[in-house]
Amino acid sequence: MTYISKPAISHPKMPKNNLGLTARDYEGTVSTLCAGCGHDSVTAAIIQAVFELDIEPHMLAKMSGIGCSSKTPAYFVSQAHGFNAVHGRMASVTTGAYAANRKLTYIGVSGDGDSLSIGAGQFIHAIRRNLNMCYIIENNGVYGLTKGQFSASADIGSRPKKGLPNQQEPIDSVSIALGLGATYIARSFSGDKDQLVPLIKGALTHSGFALVDIISPCVTFNDHEGSTKSYAHTRQFYHHVVDVDFVPPAKEIKAAYDEGSAMSIELHGGSKIVLRKIEKDYDPTSRAVSFKYLRDRHNAGEITTGLLYIDNSRKEMHDLMGNIDTPLSELALDTLHPGKEELKKILDRYR
Amino acid sequence: MPIINDVVIKIATVNGTGSASANGLLMKSIFRMGIPVVGKNFFPSNIQGLPTWYEIRVTGDGYQSRSDRVDVMVAMNAQTYARDLADVSPGGWLIYDSTWPRSKMLSRDDITVHGVPLSKMCNEKFEGVRARILMKNIAYVGTVAALLDIDLDTITTLLEETFADKQHMIESNMEAIRLGFDYAIENFVCPLPRRVSPMNGTQGHIVIDGNTAAGLGCMYAGATVGAWYPITPSTSLMDAFRSFCMKYRVDPESGKRTYCIIQAEDELAAIGMVLGASWIGARSFTPTSGPGISLMSEFLGYAYYAEIPAVVFNVQRTGPSTGMPTRTQQSDLMCCAYASHGDTKHVLLFPADPNECFYMALSAFDFAERLQTPVMVLSDLDIGMNDWMVPEFEFDENHVPDRGKVLTADELDDMEEFHRYLDVDGDGIPYRTLPGVHPTGAYFTRGSGHTKYGDYTEDSDKYRDVVDRLLIKWETARSILPESEIQYSELNKAAILTVGSGHGACIEALDRLTEQNIALNYCRVRAFPFNHSTREFIDKHEVVYVVEQNRDAQLRTLLMLDIDADPAKLISFLHYDGMPLNAAFVVDKVLEQISRGQAA
Numbered sequence A: 001m002t003y004i005s006k007p008a009i010s011h012p013k014m015p016k017n018n019l020g021l022t023a024r025d026y027e028g029t030v031s032t033l034c035a036g037c038g039h040d041s042v043t044a045a046i047i048q049a050v051f052e053l054d055i056e057p058h059m060l061a062k063m064s065g066i067g068c069s070s071k072t073p074a075y076f077v078s079q080a081h082g083f084n085a086v087h088g089r090m091a092s093v094t095t096g097a098y099a100a101n102r103k104l105t106y107i108g109v110s111g112d113g114d115s116l117s118i119g120a121g122q123f124i125h126a127i128r129r130n131l132n133m134c135y136i137i138e139n140n141g142v143y144g145l146t147k148g149q150f151s152a153s154a155d156i157g158s159r160p161k162k163g164l165p166n167q168q169e170p171i172d173s174v175s176i177a178l179g180l181g182a183t184y185i186a187r188s189f190s191g192d193k194d195q196l197v198p199l200i201k202g203a204l205t206h207s208g209f210a211l212v213d214i215i216s217p218c219v220t221f222n223d224h225e226g227s228t229k230s231y232a233h234t235r236q237f238y239h240h241v242v243d244v245d246f247v248p249p250a251k252e253i254k255a256a257y258d259e260g261s262a263m264s265i266e267l268h269g270g271s272k273i274v275l276r277k278i279e280k281d282y283d284p285t286s287r288a289v290s291f292k293y294l295r296d297r298h299n300a301g302e303i304t305t306g307l308l309y310i311d312n313s314r315k316e317m318h319d320l321m322g323n324i325d326t327p328l329s330e331l332a333l334d335t336l337h338p339g340k341e342e343l344k345k346i347l348d349r350y351r
Numbered sequence B: 001m002p003i004i005n006d007v008v009i010k011i012a013t014v015n016g017t018g019s020a021s022a023n024g025l026l027m028k029s030i031f032r033m034g035i036p037v038v039g040k041n042f043f044p045s046n047i048q049g050l051p052t053w054y055e056i057r058v059t060g061d062g063y064q065s066r067s068d069r070v071d072v073m074v075a076m077n078a079q080t081y082a083r084d085l086a087d088v089s090p091g092g093w094l095i096y097d098s099t100w101p102r103s104k105m106l107s108r109d110d111i112t113v114h115g116v117p118l119s120k121m122c123n124e125k126f127e128g129v130r131a132r133i134l135m136k137n138i139a140y141v142g143t144v145a146a147l148l149d150i151d152l153d154t155i156t157t158l159l160e161e162t163f164a165d166k167q168h169m170i171e172s173n174m175e176a177i178r179l180g181f182d183y184a185i186e187n188f189v190c191p192l193p194r195r196v197s198p199m200n201g202t203q204g205h206i207v208i209d210g211n212t213a214a215g216l217g218c219m220y221a222g223a224t225v226g227a228w229y230p231i232t233p234s235t236s237l238m239d240a241f242r243s244f245c246m247k248y249r250v251d252p253e254s255g256k257r258t259y260c261i262i263q264a265e266d267e268l269a270a271i272g273m274v275l276g277a278s279w280i281g282a283r284s285f286t287p288t289s290g291p292g293i294s295l296m297s298e299f300l301g302y303a304y305y306a307e308i309p310a311v312v313f314n315v316q317r318t319g320p321s322t323g324m325p326t327r328t329q330q331s332d333l334m335c336c337a338y339a340s341h342g343d344t345k346h347v348l349l350f351p352a353d354p355n356e357c358f359y360m361a362l363s364a365f366d367f368a369e370r371l372q373t374p375v376m377v378l379s380d381l382d383i384g385m386n387d388w389m390v391p392e393f394e395f396d397e398n399h400v401p402d403r404g405k406v407l408t409a410d411e412l413d414d415m416e417e418f419h420r421y422l423d424v425d426g427d428g429i430p431y432r433t434l435p436g437v438h439p440t441g442a443y444f445t446r447g448s449g450h451t452k453y454g455d456y457t458e459d460s461d462k463y464r465d466v467v468d469r470l471l472i473k474w475e476t477a478r479s480i481l482p483e484s485e486i487q488y489s490e491l492n493k494a495a496i497l498t499v500g501s502g503h504g505a506c507i508e509a510l511d512r513l514t515e516q517n518i519a520l521n522y523c524r525v526r527a528f529p530f531n532h533s534t535r536e537f538i539d540k541h542e543v544v545y546v547v548e549q550n551r552d553a554q555l556r557t558l559l560m561l562d563i564d565a566d567p568a569k570l571i572s573f574l575h576y577d578g579m580p581l582n583a584a585f586v587v588d589k590v591l592e593q594i595s596r597g598q599a600a
Helices: A039-054 A068-075 A090-100 A113-115 A119-127 A171-179 A193-205 A231-237 A285-300 A315-321 A339-347 B019-034 B078-087 B117-124 B129-148 B150-163 B167-187 B208-221 B235-248 B267-280 B292-305 B333-337 B354-371 B381-385 B409-413 B462-480 B498-516 B532-539 B554-563 B583-599
Strands: A062-063 A081-084 A104-109 A133-139 A182-188 A209-215 A239-240 A242-247 A260-266 A272-277 A302-309 B006-013 B038-040 B051-059 B072-075 B093-097 B114-116 B205-209 B223-229 B259-261 B284-288 B310-316 B347-349 B374-380 B385-392 B444-446 B485-487 B494-499 B522-526 B541-549 B570-574
Touching: A039 A068, A039 A104, A039 A133, A039 A193, A039 B347, A039 B374, A062 B006, A062 B235, A068 A081, A068 A104, A068 A133, A081 A090, A081 A182, A081 B267, A090 A104, A090 A119, A090 A133, A090 A315, A090 B072, A090 B259, A090 B267, A090 B284, A104 A113, A113 A133, A113 B333, A119 A133, A119 A171, A119 A209, A119 B267, A133 A193, A133 A260, A171 A182, A171 A209, A171 A285, A171 A302, A171 B381, A182 A193, A193 A302, A193 B051, A231 A239, A231 A285, A242 A302, A242 B409, A260 B267, A272 A302, A272 B038, A272 B208, A285 A302, B006 B019, B006 B078, B006 B129, B019 B038, B019 B129, B019 B150, B019 B208, B038 B485, B051 B150, B072 B129, B078 B093, B093 B167, B114 B129, B114 B167, B117 B129, B117 B444, B129 B150, B129 B167, B129 B462, B150 B167, B205 B208, B205 B583, B208 B235, B208 B284, B208 B310, B208 B354, B208 B381, B223 B235, B235 B259, B235 B284, B235 B381, B267 B284, B267 B292, B267 B310, B284 B292, B292 B310, B292 B333, B292 B374, B292 B532, B310 B354, B310 B381, B333 B554, B347 B354, B347 B385, B347 B554, B354 B381, B354 B462, B374 B381, B374 B498, B494 B532, B494 B554, B498 B522, B498 B541, B498 B583, B522 B532, B541 B554, B541 B583, B554 B570
Parallel strands: A062 A081, A062 A104, A081 B444, A104 A133, A133 A209, A182 A209, A239 A302, B006 B072, B072 B093, B093 B114, B223 B259, B223 B284, B284 B310, B310 B374, B347 B374, B494 B522, B494 B541, B541 B570
Antiparallel strands: A182 A302, A242 A272, A260 A272, B006 B051, B038 B051, B205 B385, B485 B522
């Protein structure tokens, strides 16, 4: 039950971050998802990412819609405000929240149903505005809470437990995001925490819309033979194209990389992500290259993962509009109007 | 004896030919002469080409509603000539462009028809097709000015203000006006026996539309986030807010904006943005109209249950469905009062004119934050888009905006734990925390079943605990919302009760009925839930005529549902053809009821 909090047991030797907090301080209530659910692994990766980034818990805002994925913000960072919105509408609520307070870090957790069907409109418009948030899609190709209907991301040929295989073209969030010019696009797998944590850290630090699409198998409805979003299928066809290391601003880049395969990109605030390119000719700063590569690998039946595209040059939402740096919610009301005498002057135009 | 300052001018033109500025000029000059005026625009859902009408009622008595007659028709649209001719009240005048002859079949012997060769004169005087069309429409201003004795100097002054730095525009416009003016002076008996004459009836007043007034109110209320999706007739509200913000909301130091207007992808998103911003603690609003409310309903129910402030302006138009987007109605009362599935009800404010649009925009944010719930301001197309003469607005700098029960970082620092939905004060309003303020204040905002501590629940008692407490909050709302406007004498056993833009017509109807020795009491509701005085008012009468602008008696239904008003006492006068209400409708209905009573 979500209202049962975890016992706050903390080992004295647990590592602390720069705020003096342990990973335990970033946990939430006990998950009510099925045992083995990929989403719980994503939750664990989020906890680690936020902990390692030294984000003050109350400066994080956890946003979600409806579905299994959207329940998970209750399972991490209890000391952060959460907003579990209506189905498919997390993006608009986050847009308004970010409009009002640009100092918070926004993490949205959504699913393939929440983002690619009912919420498809809001998803694409958040990208268009370059809303400064980390948008996670826990992608399992299936509606879990309503007991196993296909979602819009189900692959052709994907078999449900009962009934006929899916024949409709899947909607791929990564391709959509690339087409629309999202400024940080990553794909990963819930079972690959080593890849996932730095991708989430990069997404949280990126200034602009950061999509992390995570294959997160549904153990109850979509983890059988014939499912293309199962653990077995994902592991078999999983293909890293670039791996990511996240380097905070204070730290030097020490890891050794092969000449020509490493690529360092500075993020907003001075931190860096270092890409280890497994495919030498893959250029994650070129939309055209990324798009072609993704289509080719998709046609070959592979799931391409890593940081697939990044654009650090585009302004995020507030900067595009030329808005003040201070959160709008912190401005005193009496500074927001020109006063009694000026009202008289304004009204002179209507005489 | 001439009839002074009691004349109705109706101008028939083609949409998109510049007639709006000509009509505005005409109305404003009469206003500047100190004479009360009412302006009503009847326009099509179209950018260019369809017929449009503008009605100026000169009313020395200062009435606010539209009239039921036409004294002077300016028939500039050949397409609607037959119907415009038929529209003139007996004894009236019709002015038309005599460049092209009108069919001889169309004539009336009970009115005076004046032909003015406006196109011909303008074609000779001006170059270019566009200029000729525009000038033809300015020229009729001159003709009307001559016929009604409108002061040409006042018109010149207005043009100078409009085209401050475009001297050639002032000159060409005045030239056109002179053409129309001189032709009338030379060819007709000017002025007409019905005419205007300067008076002192407009002091302390302005002429403004409700959407501009509401947009100004939002700026003064300190709203920082506006999210919207364009929809007639609400669009000009956000346009107004934007223009005021562009002038007054730029940070002097950084040159950056202290407001954020987001044109959303649809109304589903617009209201989501408002909730997100309000949840963070900013004052946030969305203007919309009926179809937008339908789309926003799911989120409005969420905001009711999760207790998030929101300000929504519904500038109502004619339904059902797409209806008539450029015609007025009050047909969203029920859909707003109970927007969304489940046991949901919402606070509504009902402005009667642009003046109240300004003040209610200010107070809507106070109520939304105090009550932690959506507040919908139900204006309509008549109020929102027409020019009304209203008392100028005052801003009370001593008024302290009500931000409601929001815990500060210091207060949270002293608390061991915080529970979002506890009724600490017994008024049904819990304490609220804002994200980013303090870790102790964190809670999980949800539309799913929750306990008074804010935790998820499927437990019957704990669920009921919260929804029952929301009813206590509803009663608190009833006690703090604006009181109904009431005129009461214990001599009268019958009354008129109305809402919003029905006010002007009802007030005028009361005067006309008094002239016939029929005295009625009056009540205008200003908010939902209705306050106790409204219930008492109804109880004190044998019959209450409920005047509203919809087919299904929605106000009457709300009175029955919310304050258990006796349906036997409530007689509906329903006006729902899309045109603004006028006094004649109300008077006729009252007389009909009285004669029916006498016959029985």
